[in-house]
Amino acid sequence: MPFVTIQIAKGHSTEKKRELAKAVTDTLVTNLGTKPEWVTIHIDEFDRENWAVGGELHIDKHSGRHKEKVVS
Amino acid sequence: MPFVTIQIAKGHSTEKKRELAKAVTDTLVTNLGTKPEWVTIHIDEFDRENWAVGGELHIDKHSGRHKEKVVS
Amino acid sequence: MPFVTIQIAKGHSTEKKRELAKAVTDTLVTNLGTKPEWVTIHIDEFDRENWAVGGELHIDKHSGRHKEKVVS
Amino acid sequence: MPFVTIQIAKGHSTEKKRELAKAVTDTLVTNLGTKPEWVTIHIDEFDRENWAVGGELHIDKHSGRHKEKVVS
Amino acid sequence: MPFVTIQIAKGHSTEKKRELAKAVTDTLVTNLGTKPEWVTIHIDEFDRENWAVGGELHIDKHSGRHKEKVVS
Amino acid sequence: MPFVTIQIAKGHSTEKKRELAKAVTDTLVTNLGTKPEWVTIHIDEFDRENWAVGGELHIDKHSGRHKEKVVS
Helix, strand or coil: CCEEEEEEECCCCHHHHHHHHHHHHHHHHHHHCCCHHHCEEEEEEECHHHEEECCEEHHHHCCCCCCCCCCC | CCEEEEEEECCCCHHHHHHHHHHHHHHHHHHHCCCHHHCEEEEEEECHHHEEECCEEHHHHCCCCCCCCCCC | CCEEEEEEECCCCHHHHHHHHHHHHHHHHHHHCCCHHHCEEEEEEECHHHEEECCEEHHHHCCCCCCCCCCC | CCEEEEEEECCCCHHHHHHHHHHHHHHHHHHHCCCHHHCEEEEEEECHHHEEECCEEHHHHCCCCCCCCCCC | CCEEEEEEECCCCHHHHHHHHHHHHHHHHHHHCCCHHHCEEEEEEECHHHEEECCEEHHHHCCCCCCCCCCC | CCEEEEEEECCCCHHHHHHHHHHHHHHHHHHHCCCHHHCEEEEEEECHHHEEECCEEHHHHCCCCCCCCCCC
16 A cells, blocks of 8 residues: 655646656556555645755755856 | 654644544543653645545546536 | 554554554544545654654663762 | 655565666656656655554454454 | 755744755754755644644644633 | 654664754754754664665665776
């Protein structure tokens, strides 16, 4: 009875989640020989200001916060 | 110092959560012989579009999405 | 489809876990009106050297490590 | 930067885990358009006496504990 | 590759989270000798009505709900 | 009442865990203004064969499994 938690950033559509849940379930069925109805998937979405790698919030990664703006 | 996480679908009232936290704490006190103040309960609510069993999102389970209504 | 994780220290017997799983499931059925077969319980045991409150490992709490030895 | 936790019963070989980690990572890359090196997989194995569905420990499910012994 | 989950009540500012993620990452680097870019921090915020200690919701702790006001 | 889960590879000494639990607790006290006794730390150790980044198990990362040995 596998239980899978997928932590991803917020912002995926319902259709994308539908495909993801189906695809991961199929992968487990194929690889573990379990039945689909025994697989539970939990998509656990996080805010980009609640996730950090290297001590830096995700929200700051692709903003200009740490990049000098050089204007001539 | 038990720590309990209860993952349930969104939509329960504060009063229902109040009763649930009290009841589960009492159950642990009775069964494990621990003190109530050592028990922490975390109710972790999920959106129905973030939970899937059998590869199908919870949000699709009780809708007509997968059930054709055939009327003659 | 509630999913419950119970984090407790290692050392409980199988019989105690059996009673605990049954009791917590019953509590959820009574309080949430869910069916027993929809409730999953995961007992997640921790070593006492992997759990700390107040910055002190559980393993050190009841040992003499932080208590002065009084000899007459 | 997806983080995936897969909770399964103990007893799978290293080779099986190797295939599973690879397959789930590929599924996320295909479905979310993320890079493989951004995907972390945690296989979190549970003892069958620490997992219950319907209030019954997994260890009791397929034993004779709840099944009548039929002798002719 | 440490992965740290910090469960705290909702209500901290982005700036506070930024400082917290940085400080906890630095602490792990110093204590475990890991590289900062290998440390992931997840700040998992909970609603005060979803957290209970001693069987009482956090939302009820500091309200007057359980404290009789006795005035003569 | 912060609850912190630190997922790290197995193999750290009790003394190292003792220092880590103390240091992370102090960091939270300093940054969040909480009291030490309200902070719980859970060190959740994983086997290197149960953790993968980029679809490759940690156990395979530093072995010769994927690295050609170049000798001149």
